[in-house]
Amino acid sequence: KDSELKWFLGIWFTASLLAALQLTFTGTYPNILTAFRYSAFHMASILTTTGFATTNYLTWPTFSIMLVVLMMFIGGCAGSAGGGMKVTRIETLIKLTGNTIRSRIHPSSVSKIRLGDDMVHDKTIMSIAAFCAVYIITWLLGTVALTLTGIDIETCMAASILSLGNIGIGFGKVGPAGNFSIFPLWSLWVCSFEMLLGRLEIFTVLVLFSRSFWRR
Numbered sequence: 001k002d003s004e005l006k007w008f009l010g011i012w013f014t015a016s017l018l019a020a021l022q023l024t025f026t027g028t029y030p031n032i033l034t035a036f037r038y039s040a041f042h043m044a045s046i047l048t049t050t051g052f053a054t055t056n057y058l059t060w061p062t063f064s065i066m067l068v069v070l071m072m073f074i075g076g077c078a079g080s081a082g083g084g085m086k087v088t089r090i091e092t093l094i095k096l097t098g099n100t101i102r103s104r105i106h107p108s109s110v111s112k113i114r115l116g117d118d119m120v121h122d123k124t125i126m127s128i129a130a131f132c133a134v135y136i137i138t139w140l141l142g143t144v145a146l147t148l149t150g151i152d153i154e155t156c157m158a159a160s161i162l163s164l165g166n167i168g169i170g171f172g173k174v175g176p177a178g179n180f181s182i183f184p185l186w187s188l189w190v191c192s193f194e195m196l197l198g199r200l201e202i203f204t205v206l207v208l209f210s211r212s213f214w215r216r
Contacts, residue, residue: 003116004077004088011087012047015071016040019064026061039064046071049083051168053176069171072161083166083198085135088115089128096125134202138194139164145190149183159183163194 019039020032029035038055045052046068057068075084095113102111113120142160147153155172159180162170169176180188197205207213 001116004091007091008047008077008087011071011074011090012040012043015047015067016043019043019060019067022061022064028060042068043071046167046169047074047082047084048076048080049165049167053169056176058171058175058177065171069161072165072167072170075165083164085132089132091115092120092125092128093132096129131202134206135164138197138202142190142194146183146187149187151182155182159191160194163191164198166195166198 016036016039020036023029023035023039024032029038038057041052041054042057044050058065060068073085074090075086076082078086078088092113092115099111099113103109113125139157139160142164143153143157146156146159149156152172155174158170158172159174162168162174172178173182174180180191183191
């Protein structure tokens with residue numbers, strides 16, 4: 001009955017099925033069962049940020065690769081060891097978007113966001129929105145810092161998101177067939193800091209840089 005579990009399984013199954021259909025129709029794999037086996041495994045691996053790969057998914061068609069990239073941002077469930085923004089936050093933002101659209105159509109209506117049987121308070125919604133915004137900004141800043149290495153933008157974007165999400169494998173030159181040996185030492189400190197931010201949910205680390213935190 002858990003709402004987040006339903007969303008998690010729904011996201012995983014939908015992405016796996018869509019990728020499997022394209023991989024079959026494009027002739028990447030001989031039949032739908034083989035295609036689904038590969039797509040389901042890799043979608044689960046990326047979504048849970050486990051970081052395993054049984055094939056180089058960068059040889060897949062572009063749409064299927066894009067689905068893999070989306071899984072990198074979503075991540076696992078709240079309270080799990082998985083990285084990413086977490087499914088419950090994505091669920092809340094989607095429901096918030098729906099409520100905002102409805103309020104534009106019916107300005108006098110009052111609608112609340114629920115996760116399962118629990119109502120989400122406005123303070124919690126603001127906290128979730130702030131986290132997701134800071135998550136995206138951190139990824140972009142990490143990408144900008146890594147571009148100073150002169151490595152292509154695709155690889156820098158991948159290295160930043162897989163470090164922030166603690167995913168392990170990405171795309172570009174840090175995909176299943178690549179590694180971080182192409183980066184200079186100083187840039188690995190950037191990636192390590194992003195990994196720390198992602199693992200400790202960002203605000204736990206950023207609060208240490210607040211002057212008021214150190215005041216009595």
